[in-house]
Amino acid sequence: MRSQNAFGLTLVAMAAALGAAAAHVTIDVAGDYLLAHDAYDGMAHHSRALLLAAVAVGALAFLVRATVDALQARCTSRTSLLGALRNGIGSPWTFCAAVVPLTVVLLVGMEWFDCATLGVRVDDLGDLFGGSLLLGAASCVVCGALAALALHRIVRVAARAEAFIVRVAVAIVRRRTTPPLPIQVLDTAAAAVLGAGGILLARRGRKRGPPLAISG
Numbered sequence: 001m002r003s004q005n006a007f008g009l010t011l012v013a014m015a016a017a018l019g020a021a022a023a024h025v026t027i028d029v030a031g032d033y034l035l036a037h038d039a040y041d042g043m044a045h046h047s048r049a050l051l052l053a054a055v056a057v058g059a060l061a062f063l064v065r066a067t068v069d070a071l072q073a074r075c076t077s078r079t080s081l082l083g084a085l086r087n088g089i090g091s092p093w094t095f096c097a098a099v100v101p102l103t104v105v106l107l108v109g110m111e112w113f114d115c116a117t118l119g120v121r122v123d124d125l126g127d128l129f130g131g132s133l134l135l136g137a138a139s140c141v142v143c144g145a146l147a148a149l150a151l152h153r154i155v156r157v158a159a160r161a162e163a164f165i166v167r168v169a170v171a172i173v174r175r176r177t178t179p180p181l182p183i184q185v186l187d188t189a190a191a192a193v194l195g196a197g198g199i200l201l202a203r204r205g206r207k208r209g210p211p212l213a214i215s216g
Helices: 002-034 046-071 081-088 092-118 133-160 162-176 183-194 196-208
Strands: none
Touching: 002 046, 002 092, 002 133, 046 092, 092 133
């Protein structure tokens, strides 16, 4: 449960970061046409690169952790790790409700960082939204919601394809491990993720079966 909660929070943070970066670019472009004073003009925006780099690192860490959990069969029920995570993040609209407010906070933090590092004075809160609270808030809502819906969809698709993903991961590990891991170990790891219930029945069956033949 703790691992699932950590994954859920990671997904919310990643979606909000993507939404904030997209909103930042949207405000910068739209402000050139819609605003008399675009507060984002005439300054570098290093926060975008930093935020996207953080998203890339978070995505890589998420994939590595999910793969390790799958191969080690840490999920002890029929509900797989990605399936449990899919259920844990709730409906798309619940996920959006968690992502959009964080998107606003990250957008404000991005522009404050840019202003602080460049020595640009911030006169009011509107400057942190590009010069218009309305434009900034609307961009955050739209971009944050789109990022949340997209990431939520990706998780659902990955959860449905988890059986195939585990088979591919096991095949890669089996091919690249030197010396090769015992086939029984890898097969057990994959089977545990795909259906722990079947493994429990198999274990019970072995206890009642005849003893293994002893080679002389």
